[in-house]
Amino acid sequence: MDEDTFINSSDIVDFGSYLKTIDWYDPWLILLLISHVVIISITAMTRKHSLFQMIIFFVMLLAVFMSEKINEAAKHSRLFSRQQIDNDGLFISTVFSMPILLNCMLMIVSWLYTATDVMSTMRTAQLKAKNNRNSINNNNKIDHKKQQ
Structure with missing residues (x-):
């Protein structure tokens, strides 16, 4: 991206137009996107390992x-494209924070699904145990009546 294509965050009309201004072929940006895909894959593969997922979370x-501190450091680094790092943090929020927060939301949804599944399994087991107790009590009453 040239200096001419720099977009000020106050000039942004909608999010789609802002996404079009990002140079998605920057090597560090490609690496960041790949790291997001890897982290989401790790999240999906470790969904049954709650302790590991909590640490990742x-x-x-x-x-x-x-x-915010990463954004400040990126503004002073030569590694990052100057056109993409802005003072308001819109770029870092778009390419760094938003995918991470979406991944965290997926983890929470997975945890809630697991919790719901465990609760329904427990409730089913409770009802079966109650039915077994009732049937044993009923059988004992019948046996007791037969003996009399």
């Missing part, structure tokens, strides 16, 4: 929390 939220 809190590390990702810490990264989002630190995104």
